[in-house]
Amino acid sequence: MTADSDVSSVFATDRPTTGEIVLDERYQIHPNSPVPELDLLGATAFDATDLKNPTRQIFARICEPGVIPRVETMVQFKNMGDVRIMHALEWGPVFWTPEKRRGFSVFFDRPMGNPLMQSLDERIEPFKLESIINGVIKSAWDTLGAFARRNQVHRAIRPDNMYASGVDNSWIQFGDCVTVPPGWGQSPILETIEMGMTPMSGRGPGTIADDMYALGATTLFLALGYCPVAHLPAQQIVEGKATVGSFAALLGDERPPLGLRELLRGLLCDDPFERWTLEDLEEFLEGEQRRSVPIARESRADRGFEFEGVSIRHNRMLAQAFGDQPVAASAAIRSVDFLKWVNRNLVDTDGDQPMSEVITELLENTTDKNDKFLPTRICQVLDPLGPMRFQGLIMFPDGVGAMLAEAVRTKNTDGIQRIAECIDSGVSLDWTQNREDNLLIDQLSAKKNIKRVQQLLKTSTPGYGIERCLYDLNSFAPCMSPLLDKAYVYSLRDLMPALEAVVRKTGELPGLIDRHIVAFIAARSKGQLDMKLKPLEEDGGKAIGARIAIVYLFAFV
DSSP, rough: OOHHHHHHHHTTGOOOTTEEEEETTTTEEEEEEEGGGGGGGTEEEEEETTTSSSTTEEEEEEEOOOOOOOOHHHHHHOOTTTTBBOEEEEEEEEEEEHHHHHHEEEEEEOOOSSSSSSSSSSSOOOOOOHHHHIIIHHHHHHHHHHHHHHTTTOOOOOOGGGEEEEEGGGGOOOOOOOOOTTTTTTOOGGGGGHHTTTTTGGGSSOOHHHHHHHHHHHHHHHHHHOOTTTOHHHHHHHHHHHHHHHHHHHHTSOOOOOHHHHHHHHHHHHSSTTTTOOHEEEEEEEETTOOOOOOOOOOOOOOOOOETTTOOOOOOOOHHHHHHHHHHHHHTSHHHHEEEEEEOOOOOOSSSHHHHHHHHHHHHHHOOOTTTHHHHHHHHHTTSSSSSSEETEOOOGGGGHHHHHHHHHTTTHHHHHHHHHHHHHHHHHHHHHHHHHOOOOOHHHHHHHHHHHHHHHOOOOOTTTHHHHHHHHOOOOHHHHHHHTTTTOHHHHHHHHHHHHOOHHHOOOHHGOHHHHHHHHHHHHHSSSHHGGGGGGGGGGSHHHHHHHHHHHHHHO
């Protein structure tokens, strides 16, 4: 019996006897009928059938390995037809016959209309002012308000993920935001400067302020009928935003659309504290006096700092360059030239203490020439709103879970070690505290999460360590044990059948349990297992006590 056939036989209940791919004996996927126009980065779309209502037009998306869907958000919005989003009808693992593995599936009703734009490269007839206000903005206010009331974010607002709906296309349906992680597949064009600097796996969930920004960019392109910067590389787009402000950078050589200048300035404001909120949108829709947003000033130094052959004139872009090349950054930061540039050319913000003074103090107070945390601290001063940059990692602390999952899936040992060091060293906690002190952003919940994960990492007992951090930070990640590679063990209910298949194949119990499986059980369990997990270490897991502990875990599951 092969490994593939093991997985197939264990989860035969995923399929009726005909070999069809069916979820919950109701939703059937047709793998030979792809729907490429509905594909997402990280998920492929296929035609599907509701067996209880065959005339219903539905489709399914199958997540690629390593893509962790947003199940919590699916649960929040299921059966809420009044919210103008593409609702997930049902979801769960199925045996995906084309690749002989289990995969996560999500089923949706087909969109009622076409996407507003097929892609950012497309040119369309510009939307009229009335359609923008009564269709796009009104629908966004209704939808994002529902998200905010449930402490959720959309994070997939873009022209090709929004659909014309209703009578005479009078309102907008927002597309899928649950099959892939938040911000997954979002172009830097539609992301804030800080999110655009960050890899998708490190962005974290973000906030409604990120949704408001994406709404602003989308509205601009719909009103113009095209995206003026679609042809530009990501780095140039981010640099343009940082230098002249997002509104001017995305507008290019175009004039602001008639009647939308104030709205777009508010939504595309690069300062999240000044960016328009749902309340501002409501006032705009009601025609009331709105809060004005200051016009962004061009921000760059008179002379650039030479780093790796490039002259960089903006502090945020310098932080990005340092984050991308940490070894070179460590040497450059300690050079005389850097301190001179800081004191003579750095464009300071309006903070309580000038950037140049803060950086000078950091350099003068650091006696350890090998302090690998110094570049992280310097980058945070240069780019207070930007992501955390540590030893080549670029992420927001609440994005560490997705980045760790990606590193484990790709067997990136170096990446896993650096993430573990980032958690253990306290650098993410320091970064978060600094953000709270200087930006006055409430970080209480974030700090609690970081401290909890630190404790999980410090405990070396099976069921803890970096594996436990993985499952604690990703509540709906499948077990990533190599023993269960294609089984997609999504819940404890699935674990025992999968382990039974492994035993049938290997015939050996001691090698059955690894750290991933134990950590998965511990993270998905409500009871305390500490005392039961310690014996698993005895004699490399071969002692009688270790065997008894394994049996206990089986009984517990």
